[in-house]
Amino acid sequence: MKQEENKEHHQCLIIGSGPAGYTAAIYAARADLKPVMYTGMEAGGQLTQTTEVDNFPGYPKGITGPEMMEDFRKQAERFGTAIHFGYISSVDFSRRPFSVVLDEVKMITADTVIIATGATAKWLEIPGEQQYNGFGVSACAVCDGFFFKGVEVAIVGGGDTAAEEATYLAKLCKKVHLLVRRDQFRASKAMISRVLATPNIEIHYNTSTVEILGNGKNVTGVRVLNTSSGLESAINVEGFFVAIGHQPNTGIFNGQLDMNEMGYLITKPGSSKTNIPGIFACGDVQDMHYRQAITAAASGCMAALDAERYLAGLIPSPLILMSL
Template sequence: MNEKVRCLIIGSGPAGYTAAIYASRANLAPILYEGIQPGGQLTTTTEVENFPGYPEGITGPELMEDLKKQATRFGADIRNGIATSVDFNCYPKKVTIDGEKVIEADTVIISTGASAKYLGLPDEAKYAGMGVSACATCDGFFYRKKVVAVVGGGDTACEEAIYLAGLASKVFLIVRKSFLRASKVMQDRVMANEKIEVLFECNAVGLFGENGVEGVHVVRHMGEANEEKFDIAVDGFFLAIGHTPNTEIFKGQLNLDSVGYIITEPGRPTTCVEGVFAAGDVADSIYRQAITAAGTGCQAAIEAERYLSEKGL
């Protein structure tokens, strides 16, 4: 049996929960399905010190729980469940949950986020929240005057290395190839920074440490006759090899860029489909911060309310 709603929010995290807060206060009676990772990527983060309103800092899970409670307080219906398919070519929009239940919605807010790419090392999971990070802007502050490693050779990796060099005492940039894929200007900045040491033709193959990351196992010229194994001592290990937006079910339904991020109007959360909005990291390949995600969640809810009002729904 289908269920009809005025506003359906797919995905949680700062964007989804903030959208639920604003939509609830606008009397849209939103239903939010939390998705595969309730609370989003922040639930894997230990300390969050850059979200406004928490002068002493707060853990990622606690921050998400606070936002969830606030949304619930205003009447948001927050449920477990994963959107498995959508049909935006009809009215109302149809979203299938867990392959079974169909929700018919006047408006849909997508906040399914993006997943950081990892190397696939068992140690990445072992040291999650204990020295392994996929966001220098989020966690770099904890490594002031310490030694860190960044994995990657593109613009993102170079940007992260330069950012961390402003905080850490030394940054190792571990690059699989014999060159940097980053733009020329980013390459020049990295090579000119005395705090950054680039390790070309190197692969990070493991991490070690007692109560957290203390170092990286590295292989240079892996698989070749001159293969060399060595360790570097670091306090933090940052992945900068990209993100994958969680947009698989929206292919053919919405306009996506070459990577898979949802394309929205500049400065607005509106998509190419009327009544469908995107908020947070699912449409943001640049900032990827909790506060910017929350801001676009607010925008999406306001746009949804305006759309419903204009249509008399």
């Protein structure tokens, strides 16, 4: 009897927070799915590490990332979402109801699961990088490039993301120093051509970033090492962008959900549906192209609507069909 009382089961379980998770919670709660969210170890996701957000509709004067995520959380709670701090340490999606383990201790079951665990930017882990994160250091040119209009910036990376973000920054900034660690790009020929055709992008090949320089408040430069000559030098910049990729937070879903070669969850086109009916994914955990707060929020809406329709029986489960 005691074991039965301790059993926790929910119609809709949301794993992760951020714009995708909170938006999914708002829509799921309004649909009376009584969603329960476990935020993960970083409640609010990557935006809690962002200072100013100026490109999200509805905030004409801008807002800080932490403030915006607090607004999202309050709105989700207003409609009845139960939000808890904690992380899901393992999952079992092989049978229904689905089961997960919270904080390596507590078992929870759910009829539907919405995954919004996001992705984590890869960092160089060099001196000054974390100190000036949000004060000149960024991992998203589209998010923060606006703040560096008319000044010189540096961006590190040699793939398509770095090339694309360098050309984006070149439209805003006086000059862009593209720091490539090897003697050639890894980017596609089309992206390389775009970079080479942009006059205010200066490419530094065989260049390793040693340290982010600053005045205690903001970035003032970057110290680099030419790996061919062995010489160090400093480049005066006011912004430093890291574009060496993101790591989706999908480790606990290995072997259970379909992923691409980079570890992003694969969803069916035009939906949030994964390969397992009843499991939905939204936000950066399944989006390797846009990675914006607004697109994450939109996919969170999709996930909640998909979950609602699934629970209503509008999307029959193959297992149910097999039993008929």
